[in-house]
Amino acid sequence: MNGIRMCAAGALFGLLVAGGAPTATAELEGTNGCQASGAFLDGGFTVDAATIGDDLVTVLRSDTVAWQGSVAAPPGEYSGSISVELPPPFGDVEIDSWSGDSQSTSNEGVREYDLPSLVPAGVEFEVVGSHTDQNGTCSGYVRMEVEGGAFDSPLTAISLVGTVATGAGLAAMLRPLLRPVPKKVV
Amino acid sequence: MNVGRIIGTAVLGFLFFLFLAVDLVLFGIVALNSVLVTLLPVLGLIAGAVLGGIVGRRRADV
Numbered sequence: 001m002n003g004i005r006m007c008a009a010g011a012l013f014g015l016l017v018a019g020g021a022p023t024a025t026a027e028l029e030g031t032n033g034c035q036a037s038g039a040f041l042d043g044g045f046t047v048d049a050a051t052i053g054d055d056l057v058t059v060l061r062s063d064t065v066a067w068q069g070s071v072a073a074p075p076g077e078y079s080g081s082i083s084v085e086l087p088p089p090f091g092d093v094e095i096d097s098w099s100g101d102s103q104s105t106s107n108e109g110v111r112e113y114d115l116p117s118l119v120p121a122g123v124e125f126e127v128v129g130s131h132t133d134q135n136g137t138c139s140g141y142v143r144m145e146v147e148g149g150a151f152d153s154p155l156t157a158i159s160l161v162g163t164v165a166t167g168a169g170l171a172a173m174l175r176p177l178l179r180p181v182p183k184k185v186v
Numbered sequence: 187m188n189v190g191r192i193i194g195t196a197v198l199g200f201l202f203f204l205f206l207a208v209d210l211v212l213f214g215i216v217a218l219n220s221v222l223v224t225l226l227p228v229l230g231l232i233a234g235a236v237l238g239g240i241v242g243r244r245r246a247d248v
Binding site: 084086088089090120122123124125145150153156167169173174176177 | 191194195198199201202205206208209211212213214217218219220221222223224234237238240241244
């Protein structure tokens with residue numbers, strides 16, 4: 001049953017579910033014939049990693065995803081992981097990883113997700129995944145965005161308050177720059 | 187040279203531009219993994235220190 005997870009794209013869609021983002025694009029490439037797709041049941045659409053290209057996909061904050069993934073040949077020993085990319089130089093944060101030994105070439109499942117309100121909406125982030133088995137490698141990414149507006153998350157208000165407070169403090173400290181410099185009396 | 191002022195404005199510049207970068211991300215203007223998110227706070231730190239130094243020099247001249 002770990003066949004789906006063998007496919008990085010399958011994992012990516014799992015992440016889509018787990019991450020619960022609304023706008024997404026996906027790219028998938030590899031040497032082991034990997035394929036993956038996910039049907040967002042509440043959203044009413046299906047994403048196929050092989051054909052989605054750079055199209056945008058809107059994902060609801062909470063949904064149920066029926067996913068499936070496959071590789072071309074029995075994978076044998078396999079491993080892989082999924083991460084969210086952070087700004088440089090912070091690298092990636094691993095969300096999930098997998099490894100094992102299987103002769104199954106495909107897998108499928110259904111997963112529900114419900115993102116907390118703290119997760120900001122409208123923020124584009126990139127989820128990357130990779131999978132390696134005895135037949136080759138497969139890697140892909142999905143650019144995701146949670147459906148909704150910026151103020152759906154309390155983080156936005158907190159950040160705006162921080163911006164105003166530090167901006168005011170900075171302006172106060174730099175206030176002398178705005179005044180004309182009096183000429184020195186010799 | 188007022189070192190305290192330079193450090194103060196550098197820290198405030200860093201925080202201001204850090205919050206600004208977070209705002210840009212939260213409003214969907216830049217992606218989370220954009221290098222701009224990293225660069226803005228650093229630029230704020232440098233600009234704050236430079237401007238703090240200028241302010242300190244001006245006050246010393248007065």
